[in-house]
Amino acid sequence: MGRNTEQQIDGEAFVLPAAMIAGATFCAAESEVCSRICNAATGETIGWQEHATAEMVDRAVHAAHDALIAWRHTTPAARGKLLRKIAELLEADRARLSAMQMQVSGKPPFEADLDVSDAIATFSYYAGLCEDASVFAAEPVALPDDALLAERMHEPVGVAALIVPWNFPMVTTAWKLAPALAAGCTVVIKPSELTSPTEHMLAAIVSEAGVPDGVVNVVNGGGEVGAWLTTHPLVDKISFTGSTASGRKVMQAAAHDMKRLTLELGGKSALIVREDADVVQAVSLAVGGAFANAGQMCSATARILVHDNVYRKFMAAFETAVRAVVVVPPQGAEGADAAMGPLISAAQHARVAALVEAGVEAGAQIAFTGQLDPACADGFFMAPVVIAEPAADNMLWTDEIFGPVACVKSFRSDDEAIALANDTRYGLVATVVTNDEKAARRYKVQLRAGLVWVNTPQLIFPQVCWGGFGLSGIGRELGVAGLRSYQELRHTVGMRA
DSSP: OOOOOOOOOOOSSEEHHHHHHHHTTOOOOOOOOOEEOOOTTOOOEEEEOOOHHHHHHHHHHHHHHHHHHHHHHHHHHHHHHHOOOOOOOOTTTTTHHHHHHHHHHHHHHHHHHHHHHHHHHHHEEEEEHHHGGGGGGGGOOOOOOEEEEEEEEEEEEEEEEEEESSSSSTTHHHHHHHHHHHHTOEEEEEETTTTHHHHHHHHHHHHHTTTTTTTTEEEEOHOOOHHHHHHHHTTTTEEEEHHHHHHHHHHHHHHHOEEEEEOOOOOOOEEEEOOTTHHHHHHHHHHHHHHGGGGOOOTTTOOOEEEGGHHHHHHHHHHHHHHHHOBBOOOSSSGGSSSBBSSSSSSHHHHHHHHHHHHHTTTOOEEEEOOOOGTTTTOOOOOOEESSSTTTTTHHHHOOOOSSSSEEESSSSHHHHHHHHHSSSSEEEEEEOOOOOHHHHHHHHOOOOEEESSOOOOOOTTSSSOOOOOEEEEEEBBHHHHHHTTEEEEEEEEEEO
């Protein structure tokens, strides 16, 4: 083990190593597991991902543990300098990173480039926090006895396991990795085996930036690798993004050693169109909220609530817009105009199609669908689907589909809209379209969601925390709270000098 593996990420085929530990690559023997990496837009095999063994996971965690003391005692300014360098290298490699996003995930060019921008912004933001250093300083705490001096401080939690999904590779990793490094934690990253090439490129950039060996390690594979990582006794913190079902398993694993935990899970979010809304704007937000990234977003606002007085006007405009969505592969002359890409895999395509079929069999009515370009024949593409007035218990209305499926219901009052929007076990985001400031304030207060957008697309900034209520997870990412999730709060009390 420990030998280099051949990687040809820009060529016709590549093999990615099972693990990258303390600056060395570790390759699986021929008898070990190796999974196929496909181009989601064509279905073609473009490479292979070796899977880590339990011994490799153990070695990676020990490497992070060994590197922890030195890394946690670096100054915030020194850590910020490295984070700033990572952001600069990401910017310099933007074209190649975007191309890999398009090749693996089939993302349209604008979505792939936006992902790179999000990662750059995240590393830049946490670099700025480190450079300012005020969030790392000890703070005085007032006590009733003037003879005593108390302080509170935040210190790195330790070794963090970062388990990231396939829908936003590199972006979700940046959301976890940047604050973890800023806090002084060392990490072991487990990417999705479906989209690991981009994560490997990011890991190479982290190394190039000068982050010391052992501070950032990568282990690749499926659920078994994640299970070995989350149950390892030297892991102090787990940050997981994925399905609610998988999140439950991670939470159970964390309970044994009381590991610190952040879970960013699913969603079934609402977009509310009030009677006074600009319908053109509402339709634009509905298309983007439901069908961006082919609907493979935990934040997809796939439950669209429209006031009865504008319902027909909205549906007519929504149909026109959905039928105009350009669904084509990202490569080629037409790819530059693509508005929606494919689902990530054949299995995901089959899953979403089966859910739509089951929902229809249970009584849901398809109002209209989008169109697929003939060039989509070989990839994992699915045309947008819009369901009108599903029953309150229909799975297409209640369950996270994670595909290009939107449901529309009418409402007659703000009370009804708020009740319908909150009638879910999730609580990640919501969008409100209204020109009434008083109504907007009410929705912002009463909607049970971690983030509410008013008259805006799904803008996400590293300064604004991300996370939700209920089955949408535990804890918050991004913002100062994202940094604090990788820190332990401590207090000291002593006699004044």
